[in-house]
Amino acid sequence: MPLPTFFAYVLVLASLLISVEAAKIPSSARRPALSCSSSSSSSSSSSSSSNGESSWTSSSSSSCGQCTGGLPGTLTYGRNLLEFQYEDQPKRQHILYLPKSYDGSTLLPTVLGLHYSSGNIDSIDAMAKLSDLAERHNFVWIAPQGGVTFKNNQGYAWNIPFVPTTDDSNIEGPVLEDRKYLVALLQHVQSNLCVNTAQSYAMGHSGGGRMSSSLVCNPEMSQHFAGIVASSSLQAGPSAGPDYAAPLAVGQANACNPSHPIGIVALHGLADQTNPYDGTPEDGTEDNKKRWGYSVQSALAHWAELNSCDLSSNNTVEATTATDGPIIHRQTINCPDVDITAWLQDDLPHAYFDINRADFNPGDHWWDAISKFSHEPQY
Numbered sequence: 001m002p003l004p005t006f007f008a009y010v011l012v013l014a015s016l017l018i019s020v021e022a023a024k025i026p027s028s029a030r031r032p033a034l035s036c037s038s039s040s041s042s043s044s045s046s047s048s049s050s051n052g053e054s055s056w057t058s059s060s061s062s063s064c065g066q067c068t069g070g071l072p073g074t075l076t077y078g079r080n081l082l083e084f085q086y087e088d089q090p091k092r093q094h095i096l097y098l099p100k101s102y103d104g105s106t107l108l109p110t111v112l113g114l115h116y117s118s119g120n121i122d123s124i125d126a127m128a129k130l131s132d133l134a135e136r137h138n139f140v141w142i143a144p145q146g147g148v149t150f151k152n153n154q155g156y157a158w159n160i161p162f163v164p165t166t167d168d169s170n171i172e173g174p175v176l177e178d179r180k181y182l183v184a185l186l187q188h189v190q191s192n193l194c195v196n197t198a199q200s201y202a203m204g205h206s207g208g209g210r211m212s213s214s215l216v217c218n219p220e221m222s223q224h225f226a227g228i229v230a231s232s233s234l235q236a237g238p239s240a241g242p243d244y245a246a247p248l249a250v251g252q253a254n255a256c257n258p259s260h261p262i263g264i265v266a267l268h269g270l271a272d273q274t275n276p277y278d279g280t281p282e283d284g285t286e287d288n289k290k291r292w293g294y295s296v297q298s299a300l301a302h303w304a305e306l307n308s309c310d311l312s313s314n315n316t317v318e319a320t321t322a323t324d325g326p327i328i329h330r331q332t333i334n335c336p337d338v339d340i341t342a343w344l345q346d347d348l349p350h351a352y353f354d355i356n357r358a359d360f361n362p363g364d365h366w367w368d369a370i371s372k373f374s375h376e377p378q379y
């Protein structure tokens, strides 16, 4: 048969197989999808290595991953320092990390690792040891740079709608659109690498976790993520005035409005003074309350509502065994498609969990919790 007919035939066959597969698995959100669908979105952007000599450019509008075997173009295993341009924004650097298990034929999950305010592209790997986790658990990670630049090399922050930055007077240059940038960067990676579009997760600490939360509160952007991991920063949309003690109610303008159930993992210190567990920082200025108004439990309850969870399943147990370290509690809420997990550590200030603790490796725990979830973007 002629080539176009052959491709149409293969497409029909593939979609038939996909629908049969979907019909067999009622709770498809818990299973990694093995197939990937083509996408109508396209990226006109390109990346090049930071010395500008070599480049790898998106040649396809498919979001299906490019599984051509081996490593594409000029990329290496481990850390690649790359640049990506979104529309007419200035180019920005990011790190793209490929684990040794990347073979160009197995679709790997992707983690978008988002730094804290005043951090940079190195911060989240330094803090959460994403490189070690990626080798242990076989995922690709991307660490981009926020679109808010602080003066005097004091790092970057994320431009999160409805959330004031930590230090407005200290900003230099233009504040760039970040959420669309992050989705475009993710799609760029998906169209160049052998990654599973149904297993993309955003994780971050503080401002990075707030940004992760914001990405999945937008109906279009949430399509690209199966779940998030928020360290010291879980949000469920903007807080409602006048006291900012609760998220905007479901259905209100600008309220959190994900397109599908979102896997939620939170880590939080019970002695956090910056984003206090019980809400409202000590320095309760208007900006601080807008940035962190409601409690971690309010955020979890709101996600439970959005994910149609069974709140009577809300349960907390001790997750640590050592008697010489602070207790970490594990809270779970069961939901039809995804679950909600929060790890809460006694005495911990505004910080990531201890990565050297023998009886609790935070990364292994959040990866196990989040990687169960998958969502194939629907356009």
Ligand SMILES: *[C@@H]1O[C@H](CO)[C@@H](O)[C@H](O)[C@H]1NC(C)=O
Pocket: 297, 298, 300, 301, 304, 311, 314, 315, 316
């Ligand atoms: C879950 O239960 C704990 C302990 O009973 C309670 O403090 C918390 O507010 C509950 N969380 C939600 C989201 O219902």
